[in-house]
Amino acid sequence: MSAAQASGSTPIRAIDVIRKKRDGGELTLAEIESLVNGYTRGEIPDYQVSAWLMATLLKGMTRAETAALTDTMLRSGEVLDFSDLAARKVDKHSTGGVGDKTSLVLAPLAAAGGLIVPMISGRGLGHTGGTLDKLEAIPGFKVGIPVAQFRKILETIGCCMIGQTAEIAPADRKLYALRDVTGTVESPFLICASIMSKKLAEGVDGLVLDVKTGSGAFMKHEEQAELLAELMVETGERMGKRVVALITDMDQPIGHKVGNALEVDEVLEILRGNGPSDLRQLCLELAAWMFQLGGVSDGLAEGRKIAAQLIDSGRGLEKFREMVELQGGDLSVIDHPAKLPRASGSQEILSPAKGYVAAIESETIGIAGVILGGGRERKEDSVDPSVGIVLYKKVGDAVGHGEPLATLYYNSESRAARARPLIEQSYRISEAPPASRRPLVLRVIQGSGGN
């Protein structure tokens, strides 16, 4: 009992909330609201919230606390409402990987299948790429679109891909910036609240979560990914949404291309019915779940078939073209991908031995991409859309001595010199073929809602 408590005053004090979490207690909704709303309004200082964040990271949260935090962050800003639009609103979110360009395929594909996809995405984070950075590799493409225009585009073509607006979940923006500099990013509870508060603010009915695990993911271990997936599914269901989470493999980059313009090029390959099989398979799987949650298909097999047909018929690519047009992008790159920004220099990386690709350290590949200029080493850095890495060999592939493993595209010799050894290090060549690899989709986590 403190003197202040003994004196009979009862407002919730930040220090008491911090202490309660520090000591392993379960916070009430009122306590969480008091802290988060006080912080968002600028009444509670950074240093108290960072102490609470660290206590939360180390002590964890119950499911009820996680839902309360998500709800508080969601309600800190505008919650979009597209209930006047007849079609189901379904989105997809990935926890971040290397070479993960599925969002650019899925938004138009799902819209072509009759869903509405109000997708609000982020920039590159750490070693992983960002959907907004990829979209901006298309000359003229605008991601900073006001909500009214966002709605208009959704009404017109069914999909629109934008960046977070100032009105949506301002508590998350402020908390995320603080977590980033205080070592408190990695809590599954805080990650869940951050992702779900933003995604539920989009006004969706259903949400497909791609929770990545492996060397290129934030969640290196499958159990961490499963915990996060369970938290997000349960939190979404508590809020009346249909949510499914796929735990997917991120032990090597997805597809062959890493880098903003290179990834747009690979998206166009997929939408033309070509492209790497792992990327195509992941897109079909995620699209099938979007169709399932959105009531477009009955069963996953049917959903996969619909998705494949939308690709083969060219309707997915057509929807992508409509989206690029309405968002101000240069349409000519769609038919002539060679018009996408191109780096001036390139270097091949050759295999030091004959054998098989046993592993690719994906995080290192991601960091090499950042160093080339494809991501940000510091927040204020600008992104070079043209640079990146093309991987010719993936895990399990046979490779001859001196055969090219990858090509590095760059605009700065010094950056190339820093990135090259990382790519070399990331490949592990073995004499024998690697043991059987794990499947692309490791597990599917659904709520009890019977989706």
Added chain:
Amino acid sequence: MSAAQASGSTPIRAIDVIRKKRDGGELTLAEIESLVNGYTRGEIPDYQVSAWLMATLLKGMTRAETAALTDTMLRSGEVLDFSDLAARKVDKHSTGGVGDKTSLVLAPLAAAGGLIVPMISGRGLGHTGGTLDKLEAIPGFKVGIPVAQFRKILETIGCCMIGQTAEIAPADRKLYALRDVTGTVESPFLICASIMSKKLAEGVDGLVLDVKTGSGAFMKHEEQAELLAELMVETGERMGKRVVALITDMDQPIGHKVGNALEVDEVLEILRGNGPSDLRQLCLELAAWMFQLGGVSDGLAEGRKIAAQLIDSGRGLEKFREMVELQGGDLSVIDHPAKLPRASGSQEILSPAKGYVAAIESETIGIAGVILGGGRERKEDSVDPSVGIVLYKKVGDAVGHGEPLATLYYNSESRAARARPLIEQSYRISEAPPASRRPLVLRVIQGSGGN
């Protein structure tokens, strides 16, 4: 591996230090120095340090880390050097209790015994009283004395009691203020570094630590107190000092009086050879250890005898008088304690039953004292020297129905109304006498240095 690390830059980043501690790693001296010195210079923001403090509280520190932190904080400011003074420099520090006024007895007593006592003390903290607040109950007594004058007084009479100066351990002052508002006060490692950095900056050869445990202490459990005591003894020894820690009982207030002027009055009683036996015993014990560490006595029994003789001969009181005089205090209160500040109102608290005092909830008594105005509810509050509580009955005493347990001295009816029920609640009366009570000194913890 982050992009910054991969790029070959090597300065220690605060975020990496936070993450390492968060993940349970052992920090190097260089990492601790980087963080603490960067913070003290204003280069590292509060919010990063508070995240590190919370991670430290929850993950702990090794002995080497604790010593490194203490050393870094110590060297953040001026380290006093009294090595030119021939006599041994020995201080005593208490972790804080209710009614603990031993410092005011011990500084003059040890100086009268030939030691030099360069005592730098603090203000009331939470429910516990502060030595500076007690000294200031003597009209005119100055605790804000420059180092040059501090040295002069020590040379002249052997003891001087002042508040922390801006030059001593500035890192601790800044860290303590942050800990206070971020729920990170309670870490034994951080407490150790805070106490020891300040005490070792006093330039002492030896240090007697009174580590309190029980209902009125910060460390409620004996094991917590033992851990803190061990940490402080080991840290002090690593730095070449003679350190001993006494774990002492704080399950009831020490002596009969709680409140600044009331406690000065009780100090004078002790120095006249009267006063409560528990307080006298604790003073003799602590003084004996000071004499032991300072080489004045050979063995504790001799030390206790010397201390008792210094009281009985009046030499302790005489030294107290000299100190009050040189620090600007009103000497008349020494011979006429009734001239100390007196509260205008008083209320007796009567026993609700016949029986025995089974327990006194000391923290509640301490909080009642704060509410009466004897401590600070907010940092900016001023302290009323005259208010307080006199306890007539202590644990084990027999009491009749309606017999006075305590008297409350106050200057504000509303404060008295808030404090009174706390004092009533803090007394537990039982029919039978309580079981045997634990001794005043529970354990003595010494280093391996052979003190």
